[in-house]
Amino acid sequence: MNQIRRYIFVVLLVIFVFAPCIGHAQAQRTITIHAKRYKFIPAEITLVKGETVKLVLISDDVNHGLAVKGLNLREDMPKHKHVEVTVTPDQVGDFPGTCSRFCGAGHASMKFVVHVVEKQ
């Protein structure tokens, strides 16, 4: 009986210690991007191929959205909310992004670029 308890304890310990590592890569870096009529700040970011990065998306005024088609990224940015998304680019290049929620007269001028570079 004692042996079974010990066995269960060890199994649970292993699960608790290693569970966070299983299934998803941990983001090493966080980049915060604000949207405000009619621009993204910053308007461009540089990521490293294969590196998982957490993006924190914040709209400072009205509802916006960020869509970067080449990276399969499309997130709504509701006003005054923090939206977190992780991205792990798997190809090098320059990926243009746009605002995906109509937000007014300058909506179409909300441009964004993700540069993805090879790991050094």
Ligand SMILES: [Cu+2]
């Ligand atoms: Cu917008």
